[in-house]
Amino acid sequence: MSNSLETANQPEKLKRTVIEPLTRVEGHGKVTLLQDEDNNIRQARLHIVEFRGFEKFIQGRPYWELPVLVQRLCGICPVSHHLAAAKATDMLVGAAQLTPTAEKVRRLLHYGQVLQSHALHFFHLCSPDLLFGFDDEVRHRNIVGVMEDYPEIAKQGVLLRKYGQEIIEIISGKRIHGVSAVPGGVVKSLNNEEIQYLLGDIDQITEWAVGAVTIMKRIFMEQLDYHQEFAHIDSNMLSMIGNDGSLELYHGNLRANDMNGKSIFDRVDYTDYQDYIREGVKNWSYMKFPFIDSIGAEHGWYRVGPLARMNNCDFISTPLAEKERQEFRNIGGNKPVQSALAYHWARLIELLHCAEAINGLLHDPDISGDDLMNKGELQRVGIGVLEAPRGTLFHHYEIDDDGLVERANLIVSTTNNNQAMNESIRQVASKYLSGNELTEPLLNQIEVAIRAYDPCLSCATHAMGKMPLEISLVDSNNALIDRIEKGSTGQIKRSNN
Amino acid sequence: MPEQQTFKLDSKTIPFRDGDTIMDAALRAGEYIPHLCHNPEFTPHGSCRVCVVSANGRHVSACTQQAMNDMEVDNRSDAIMDKRRNLLQMLFVEGNHVCPGCEKSGACQLQAVAYYTNMLSPHYTHFFPKRSVDASHADIAIDFNRCILCELCVRASRDVDRKNIFSISGRGIKARLVINSDTGKLGDSDLTATDKAVHVCPVGAILPKHRGYDKPIGERLYDRQPVSQVGDVAAHDEDDNHG
Numbered sequence: 001m002s003n004s005l006e007t008a009n010q011p012e013k014l015k016r017t018v019i020e021p022l023t024r025v026e027g028h029g030k031v032t033l034l035q036d037e038d039n040n041i042r043q044a045r046l047h048i049v050e051f052r053g054f055e056k057f058i059q060g061r062p063y064w065e066l067p068v069l070v071q072r073l074c075g076i077c078p079v080s081h082h083l084a085a086a087k088a089t090d091m092l093v094g095a096a097q098l099t100p101t102a103e104k105v106r107r108l109l110h111y112g113q114v115l116q117s118h119a120l121h122f123f124h125l126c127s128p129d130l131l132f133g134f135d136d137e138v139r140h141r142n143i144v145g146v147m148e149d150y151p152e153i154a155k156q157g158v159l160l161r162k163y164g165q166e167i168i169e170i171i172s173g174k175r176i177h178g179v180s181a182v183p184g185g186v187v188k189s190l191n192n193e194e195i196q197y198l199l200g201d202i203d204q205i206t207e208w209a210v211g212a213v214t215i216m217k218r219i220f221m222e223q224l225d226y227h228q229e230f231a232h233i234d235s236n237m238l239s240m241i242g243n244d245g246s247l248e249l250y251h252g253n254l255r256a257n258d259m260n261g262k263s264i265f266d267r268v269d270y271t272d273y274q275d276y277i278r279e280g281v282k283n284w285s286y287m288k289f290p291f292i293d294s295i296g297a298e299h300g301w302y303r304v305g306p307l308a309r310m311n312n313c314d315f316i317s318t319p320l321a322e323k324e325r326q327e328f329r330n331i332g333g334n335k336p337v338q339s340a341l342a343y344h345w346a347r348l349i350e351l352l353h354c355a356e357a358i359n360g361l362l363h364d365p366d367i368s369g370d371d372l373m374n375k376g377e378l379q380r381v382g383i384g385v386l387e388a389p390r391g392t393l394f395h396h397y398e399i400d401d402d403g404l405v406e407r408a409n410l411i412v413s414t415t416n417n418n419q420a421m422n423e424s425i426r427q428v429a430s431k432y433l434s435g436n437e438l439t440e441p442l443l444n445q446i447e448v449a450i451r452a453y454d455p456c457l458s459c460a461t462h463a464m465g466k467m468p469l470e471i472s473l474v475d476s477n478n479a480l481i482d483r484i485e486k487g488s489t490g491q492i493k494r495s496n497n
Numbered sequence: 498m499p500e501q502q503t504f505k506l507d508s509k510t511i512p513f514r515d516g517d518t519i520m521d522a523a524l525r526a527g528e529y530i531p532h533l534c535h536n537p538e539f540t541p542h543g544s545c546r547v548c549v550v551s552a553n554g555r556h557v558s559a560c561t562q563q564a565m566n567d568m569e570v571d572n573r574s575d576a577i578m579d580k581r582r583n584l585l586q587m588l589f590v591e592g593n594h595v596c597p598g599c600e601k602s603g604a605c606q607l608q609a610v611a612y613y614t615n616m617l618s619p620h621y622t623h624f625f626p627k628r629s630v631d632a633s634h635a636d637i638a639i640d641f642n643r644c645i646l647c648e649l650c651v652r653a654s655r656d657v658d659r660k661n662i663f664s665i666s667g668r669g670i671k672a673r674l675v676i677n678s679d680t681g682k683l684g685d686s687d688l689t690a691t692d693k694a695v696h697v698c699p700v701g702a703i704l705p706k707h708r709g710y711d712k713p714i715g716e717r718l719y720d721r722q723p724v725s726q727v728g729d730v731a732a733h734d735e736d737d738n739h740g
Contacts, residue, residue, distance in 0.1 A: 060630055062638060064709045069598040093707070173714025177597065188713040378707075402632035402684075403706060 008034050008042040015039075015475050031446060033429050044426040046418075046450070055408045063092050063382070063399045067181050070395065073412070076120070078177050079113035079168060080388035080413075084395040086181030087251070087384025091271070092399060094376025095184035101369030102185040107250050108361045109171045109180055110386070114249060115205075115354040116164025117389035118306075118347045121454045122212065123157020126344060129448050130219050135441040153215065156208040160351070163198075163205050167358065170194045185373035195362050202359045206320070209352040213324050216345045224331070231340035231424040231449040234259040235301065236292060237308035238277075238416065240270070240387045245314030247325075247353060249387040255312050256292055256302060261336045264292055270385035273394060279411065287418050290411055301419035304391025305453065306346035311336035316349075318356035324349045340424050340452040347389075347454070378403070388413045390454050414455040424449045504568035511564075519559040519570055520548060529725035530572055531581055531610045533588075533699050534647035535560040536731055539656060542648055545588070547581050547610060556580070582614045590621045591670075593628065593642035594700075600709030601701025603717030607645060609724035631676070633684030636706055637695055644674050644702040649731070654694035662686045662694060674702075697731045 008014055014034040034043035054073055061069060067086040071078035083106055090098065098106070128141045131150060139145075147154040165175045170190065172178025180186050190198075220227050241255040242248035254273065256264040265276055280289040280297045291300035302308070310329070316322040328345055331337055337346075361367055384395045391413035398407040428449045432442050475481055503510045504519070506528055513522035518541060523530050534545040543561035550559045551571035559572075571577055588594075588607065596602045628641040651663040651674075666675040678685035688694065695703055714720065719727055727733075 062630065062632060062640075062706070062709075064707060065598060065600060068600070068710055072597060178714055179710045182710050183707075187711055403638075404630060404632050 011043060014042055015481070031425055031429075041426070041430040044422070044429045046422045046425050055410055058405050058408055061405050063089055063397065063403050063405060064183055066395075066397060066405070067183075068179055070410070071177055073410075075176055077113060077117055077388050077390070079109055079172070080386065080393055081395070082172075082179075083110055083181055083250070084384045084386050084388070084393045085397075086183065087386065088382035088395045088397050089183035089384070090382070091384065092379050092382035092397065093183040094379055095374045096376065097374065098185060099369070099371040099374050100366040101189050102372055102374070103251075104361055104364060104366045105171060105186045105189050106181055108190075108358060108367060109168060110250050111354040111358050111361070112164045112167025112171070114164075114389045115209075115351055115358070116161045116168070117454075118351040118354070119157055119160035119164060119212075121389075122216070122344060122348060122351070123154065123160070126451055127153065127157070129444070129451070130216070130344065134444050134448050138444075141444075156211065160205060160208055160212070163201055164354075167198060170198070182373075184375040187372070189368050189370070189372065191368060195368060198358070199362050202355065202362065206352070206355040206359065209348070209355040210320060213345070213348045213352055216348045217324075217327070220331075220341065220345055227341045228331075228339045231428050231452060232338055233340065233420065233423040233427060234338050235303045235420055235423070236264060236295070237311050237336060238292070238302045238304050238392055239309040239312040240385065240392060241267070241313060242317075243267075247309055247313040247316045247321075247350075249309075249350075249354075251386065254385070254392070257312055257336065259336065259338065261311070261334070264294065270394075271383045273383070273385065273396075277394075277411070279415075287415050288411070289418050290416055291419070301423075302416065303420045303453075304413055304416040305343060305389075306350050307337065307340075307343045308391065309387060310346035310349060316353050318353050318360070320356055321349050321353035324352060340449060343452045343454065390414055391416050414453070417453045417455065421450060421453050421455065424452070502564075502566045504564050504566065504570060506570045507573050511570075513564040517564045519550060519552065519557075519562050519564050519568075522564050523559065523572070528572070529728075530559045531613055531724070532560060533606055533610060533645060534649065536649055536697060536729060538731075539649065539652040539697075542652070545584070545645065545647055547584055549577065549580055549584070551577060578614050581610075582616045583620075585611045585614060585616050586618075586620045588645050589616075589619045590623045591626070592644065593625065595642075599643070599701045600704065601643070603712065603714065603720050604730055605701055605719075606699035606724065606730045609719040609727075609730075612719070613724050631683045632706060633682040634686070634688060634706070635684070636690040637683060637688060637703060638706045639674075639676075639683055639703055640701060641674065642702075643700045645700055646672055646674065647699060649697040649699065650674075650694040650703055653697045654688075654692065657693040660687050660692065660694070662688050662692075699730055 011034055014036055017033040017035065018030060030047050032045050032047065033041055036042050054070060058066065058069055066089055067082050070085045071082040073081050086106070124143050127146050128143060131146060132141050143154065168178065169175045172180035236256060236258050238254065238256045240248050240252045242252045254268040254270050254276070255266045258264055268276055276293055277290055278293045280291060282289060289297070289301065291297045292302060293300065310325060316325050328337065328349060380399055382397045386393055393413050394409070394411040396409040397405055400406050425446060428445050432445045501512050503512050504522070505511070506523055509528065511522050511526045511528065520530055520532065520535055520541070524537065530548050530550065532545070532548040534542045535548060541560040543558040546558055548559040549556055552562055552568055589611070594607065596608055599605065602608060630638060630640045632638040646665060648665060651665065654660050654662045662677050664675055664677060665672050667673055675681065676683050676686055690705065718730060718733055
């Protein structure tokens with residue numbers, strides 16, 4: 001069904017609904033919907049109209065600047081870009097293996113990052129939809145409403161994020177855009193005082209993480225059929241995987257399974273990613289459309305992120321998260337869980353895993369070691385891949401003889417989910433956009449579908465659950481039928497002829 | 498015994514010797530006058546003008562103006578700080594100084610002096626000049642985006658290294674640092690990593706290759722104390738000079 005909504009035979013004669021802007025990290029996105037005279041959806045597209053250009057303007061820069069330069073791509077998950085670029089530069093400086101201390105400090109940093117990002121997304125941005133319902137009054141459906149009605153949950157969300165941010169600050173010097181990883185290692189490890197400080201709260205953090213999974217599980221199961229159906233699409237799943245098949249966020253190989261959970265490829269060295277993944281372009285979006293080469297552009301698109309990771313892994317190495325994973329997988333029977341809203345559930349299981357993994361690392365003596373760097377012969381190509389909060393993140397650099405960047409290719413997590421987000425929007429639009437009158441709940445249904453993927457578009461700038469949106473509905477003669485506008489402060493304004 | 502000559506720097510009495518500049522005497526007395534192109538090891542140059550002071554009512558550069566008995570020097574008034582801030586803002590917009598990504602951040606004298614003068618924004622429109630990075634040398638890279646034409650490398654290469662590897666070409670806004678080699682590339686010059694010229698750059702223009710950001714944030718040269726107390730970046734160990 002949904003694929004048929006990508007194009008329309010005579011789009012110029014159809015009613016066009018534009019949702020613009022859908023705000024993104026540093027730029028903009030929009031949704032266009034085309035309806036025929038009977039208001040059937042004939043085309044639905046998510047356009048990313050921003051242009052960042054990082055791949056271009058780092059050309060000519062020295063390779064050792066990359067982890068610091070490229071993290072400026074994002075203000076929510078800079079650590080992910082910092083570490084992916086650092087992994088690529090490890091390869092450039094011939095550091096085939098990091099010292100145990102360097103590897104573990106980076107892992108701790110990464111777990112802190114994923115924990116804070118997931119906490120931000122669930123508690124601050126999505127919990128209002130899930131706790132109050134998608135059609136709750138807009139004035140109430142925000143983090144302030146959560147603080148009023150569920151003050152304990154709101155507090156836990158804020159403090160969970162704070163804990164992750166503190167890990168980042170201790171390791172990298174700043175909560176946002178610090179410096180920890182350099183080519184071949186890290187610049188510091190943790191001292192005993194820092195370790196004891198973080199250990200002081202870890203039991204509480206783990207307990208709250210368990211509570212968060214429980215809340216999400218309860219919400220999902222209370223209306224299981226509805227939550228399974230909303231923005232549901234069947235897709236392939238791509239993620240990194242540990243050598244033993246475990247959930248892996250920092251370093252491992254690539255695994256792709258199809259919609260039935262059957263293997264497309266497995267244990268692929270990520271430095272060979274170009275043999276398996278290709279990137280398509282469309283003339284209506286600046287964001288590329290990656291796909292699995294062996295399947296082709298039409299059916300080879302895939303999903304990444306918590307849902308894909310939870311479906312793809314064989315187990316989770318930490319006990320509490322593994323128990324939750326098993327329960328999660330049960331709702332899919334022997335097939336992958338495909339519900340878009342299950343992203344939230346999977347995300348919180350990962351948050352719990354991060355809390356457990358942080359606890360383990362803080363008890364590991366290597367975390368305070370002095371052996372920080374490892375280097376070998378300079379190489380011309382460096383590829384770094386990891387699992388960012390939102391999914392698989394690829395950094396690929398090629399340098400010249402002088403050590404200056406000649407070419408760069410970045411496939412960021414949200415890009416991997418591009419087609420999937422389009423498909424989910426189509427599903428929601430075809431189901432909920434009916435009649436000429438556009439309603440705020442409709443607006444929010446589309447936002448909810450986009451938010452499930454936690455794209456940069458959602459995470460960075462839809463301030464407190466209020467993405468500034470504008471939807472216009474025009475008839476086939478281009479006359480405005482209805483227009484609804486939601487400002488950045490959440491107020492709704494309607495104007496129609 | 499001749500009477501000690503002194504001048505007033507703000508409210509303080511500063512002794513000086515014959516031949517001293519205002520800067521010489523002030524630094525010896527432990528008084529900080531902001532500066533970038535000045536380094537006590539080299540002949541004063543007076544090009545950055547950041548050390549501008551008002552001496553007996555005239556605006557002069559402290560690094561080139563001879564101290565005179567009973568001179569009244571204004572170093573810290575708002576009016577003088579405003580002028581320095583304007584000069585720094587012009588330096589920032591004239592080049593491409595991207596502190597968030599620069600490996601010298603935290604140990605950069607330009608950045609530190611800008612903080613000292615409470616510069617909060619570039620104010621002027623950025624020129625965004627197209628400049629390159631010369632990484633052709635095995636050990637040293639030059640990022641021309643960050644050069645402020647202080648000529649410390651020129652002076653060090655000429656006066657200490659005796660190699661004359663660096664020079665300024667062009668005039669006014671077209672002035673630029675050039676390299677004395679057949680190709681104009683650093684890799685074809687006689688520069689070595691131990692040359693004095695490599696260790697005097699107050700900004701992140703001349704840097705060792707394959708390293709950077711190796712000092713954790715919080716431990717870099719200017720992280721804990723301002724430039725007025727820490728002094729010039731060139732006066733510190735190499736390990737302190739990288740962000």
